[in-house]
Amino acid sequence: MKVGIIGAGTMGSGIAQVAATAGCKVMLYDTQQTALDKSKAKLEKVLARLIEKGRIDETEKSRIQGNISYVGALKDLATANLTIEAIVENLEIKRKVFQELESYQAKDAIIASNTSSLSIASIAASLENPERVIGIHFFNPAPLMPLVEIIPAIQTSKEVQEKMVKIIADWKKVGVLAKDTPGFIVNRVARPFYGEALRIYEEGKASFAEIDRAMKELGGFRMGPFELMDFIGNDVNYTVTETVFKEFYYDPRYKPSFTQKRLSEAGYLGRKTGKGFYNYKDGKPVTPS
């Protein structure tokens, strides 16, 4: 199967690795050559680490790398049977990209979005063949996280849904079907985790490092909420909260945080920029920023 991936950032790169490992021919596209270069370099590093750990050998590494080609035009995805979009969380931009993609591809090619919070129905509605559109929501880091939410829109055909369920299982992931509602399952359940932590911090009740420590020590979480927001990206996490808030008719339970908005505006996006709530060295949080 030929898989097109749009966006070579955090998620697109991870999903490319998953599909390539499963034996698909992957074409990874981004508007930024630097993103493609970074993605390629990161895969090299990740696979080298897997060799060190004895999980794969050199042959497997070459096989996975050989399955991915890095392309600089959307048209290059014309022959993909399945395309997964993982670009900026903005409905208008996604719709434009999908409309252009549809003009290059066969009518039965599946078009999927990795959106965290946007309506799949409204993405699908912009296309001539909306029945081919579906949401497939991976978690970060995609190669390590087994769960994938599969979100058919009301327009999605049963056939596309069934194919997607099978593909996700073939990729050795655990698929769960979710209705097309804001934040689907996990991002909705997770909103209060981030939101309450941000409110405790903003009310001056505790520092964010203390909140993280408490949640890890007692809550058993691998990362505290602030480490997790930095890991996801403050831009991405903020936008998801804002979308869920708006889509639930401004329900105050999901109110976004100014603190995170300012970090995002300042470019303090977290691990990916080396600075967020924490400063990062070699990918590890060192001091509060």
Ligand code: NAI
């Ligand atoms: P990112 O910021 O790491 O990467 C986005 C990439 O898309 C960048 O390389 C950018 O150059 C590229 N891009 C932007 N516009 C483009 C266009 N028109 N055509 C082609 N490439 C374009 O973002 P990330 O974190 O990978 O998120 C992507 C999507 O995945 C978003 O919809 C987000 O909500 C969703 N998501 C993010 C998760 C996370 O933990 N970061 C988890 C699950 C879903």
